[in-house]
Amino acid sequence: MASKSPIVPLITPYKFGIFNLSHRVVLAPMGRLRSYNNVPQPHAILYYSQRTTNGGLLISEATCISPTTAIGYTNIPGIWSKEQIEAWKPIVDAVHAKGGIFLCQIWHAGRVSNSGFQPNGQAPISCTDKGLTPQLLSDGNVTENTPPRRLTTDEIPQIINDFRLAARNAMEAGFDGVEIHGAHGYLVDQFMKDNVNDRTDEYGGSLENRCRFPLEVVKAIAEEIGAERVGIRLSPFANYNECEDSNPEELGLYMVNALNNYNILYCHMVEPRMKTFWDKIDCPHCLAPMRKAFNGTFMVAGGYDREGGNNAVVENRADLVAYGRWFLSNPDLPKRFELDAPLNKYQREMFYTFDPVIGYIDYPFLEDNY
Numbered sequence: 001m002a003s004k005s006p007i008v009p010l011i012t013p014y015k016f017g018i019f020n021l022s023h024r025v026v027l028a029p030m031g032r033l034r035s036y037n038n039v040p041q042p043h044a045i046l047y048y049s050q051r052t053t054n055g056g057l058l059i060s061e062a063t064c065i066s067p068t069t070a071i072g073y074t075n076i077p078g079i080w081s082k083e084q085i086e087a088w089k090p091i092v093d094a095v096h097a098k099g100g101i102f103l104c105q106i107w108h109a110g111r112v113s114n115s116g117f118q119p120n121g122q123a124p125i126s127c128t129d130k131g132l133t134p135q136l137l138s139d140g141n142v143t144e145n146t147p148p149r150r151l152t153t154d155e156i157p158q159i160i161n162d163f164r165l166a167a168r169n170a171m172e173a174g175f176d177g178v179e180i181h182g183a184h185g186y187l188v189d190q191f192m193k194d195n196v197n198d199r200t201d202e203y204g205g206s207l208e209n210r211c212r213f214p215l216e217v218v219k220a221i222a223e224e225i226g227a228e229r230v231g232i233r234l235s236p237f238a239n240y241n242e243c244e245d246s247n248p249e250e251l252g253l254y255m256v257n258a259l260n261n262y263n264i265l266y267c268h269m270v271e272p273r274m275k276t277f278w279d280k281i282d283c284p285h286c287l288a289p290m291r292k293a294f295n296g297t298f299m300v301a302g303g304y305d306r307e308g309g310n311n312a313v314v315e316n317r318a319d320l321v322a323y324g325r326w327f328l329s330n331p332d333l334p335k336r337f338e339l340d341a342p343l344n345k346y347q348r349e350m351f352y353t354f355d356p357v358i359g360y361i362d363y364p365f366l367e368d369n370y
């Protein structure tokens with residue numbers, strides 16, 4: 001008698017609010033800098049559809065909410081114009097055609113930008129006027145982040161409104177919902193973390209004040225598209241883009257408890273071990289207190305492999321596990337995890353090129369290896 005293959009915890013169904021997922025292996029949001037002039041391109045249709053499974057969840061790359069202040073890098077897609085909405089539609093349709101669920105990660109870079117991306121060469125905006133320290137890049141160049149201009153209190157509602165409109169546009173493009181990019185040192189994170197936020201108004205100082213802007217964004221978007229379609233990504237323990245908090249556990253806990261008031265679909269947290277961008281570090285912290293406190297779906301990301309993800313599900317440390325680099329290089333990652341098949345290695349030097357094919361849509365599927 002043929003023996004039944006053992007259950008792979010990552011490949012078990014999950015009721016994700018109003019959505020039914022067939023497995024728990026999520027495509028993590030990954031900017032690929034291939035949306036020329038901020039417009040999503042036809043090559044993204046294949047990229048995302050390759051990574052779609054029936055009942056699988058995908059989160060889009062970070063997508064800019066407005067042309068006036070939000071852009072931080074070249075060739076990042078946007079979701080503020082009719083042209084961009086129309087360009088997203090065939091990409092979203094391709095994911096839906098294969099039975100996937102697709103969320104748009106909406107993003108404002110804040111001070112991780114420079115005057116070249118701002119209208120009339122103005123300074124980028126942030127909660128502060130403290131700039132980033134110039135960094136030497138591997139190609140010998142130095143990062144050019146223009147020191148930001150501190151938003152006045154009465155300008156903040158406009159930025160919240162930009163987030164709201166972006167969420168509405170994402171729904172018009174056909175997405176199933178949005179993920180607010182509240183991680184990695186960009187605008188939302190800049191407000192939350194106490195080494196960046198030096199405001200003296202009601203948006204700075206106490207934890208409650210520093211989390212006011214992120215929570216107002218959540219509230220506005222939940223009112224616009226329905227809380228059942230809203231998630232947020234947070235990285236309280238990370239220090240990317242010189243954005244760090246003196247008490248990350250307290251910050252993470254404050255946020256999940258506050259998020260419970262809005263009944264949003266999920267909270268997506270980056271593991272404390274991903275303190276620096278690429279490498280796992282040994283670290284005494286874990287997300288268990290946040291997992292326990294949050295009422296909705298809890299998604300984790302950062303440094304997971306097959307075994308780590310299976311353990312997280314079995315030990316109830318997470319409902320869903322998002323995979324970045326392994327999903328980038330393995331379009332059929334859920335299937336490979338199911339079969340415990342070997343994985344393609346990722347080519348880091350192709351992560352952020354503008355090439356529409358190489359290192360983007362040319363990673364082989366399992367069948368291609370036989």
Ligand SMILES: Cc1cc2nc3c(=O)[nH]c(=O)nc-3n(C[C@H](O)[C@H](O)[C@H](O)COP(=O)(O)O)c2cc1C
Nearest residue numbers: 028029030031061062301302303304323324325351
């Ligand atoms: C090429 C690349 C682009 C990324 N872009 C984003 C992004 O747009 N938004 C975001 O929240 N995280 C972004 N990340 C971080 C990933 O979502 C993920 O958290 C990170 O890669 C760690 O997970 P992993 O160990 O599974 O790769 C990016 C990562 C990579 C490799």
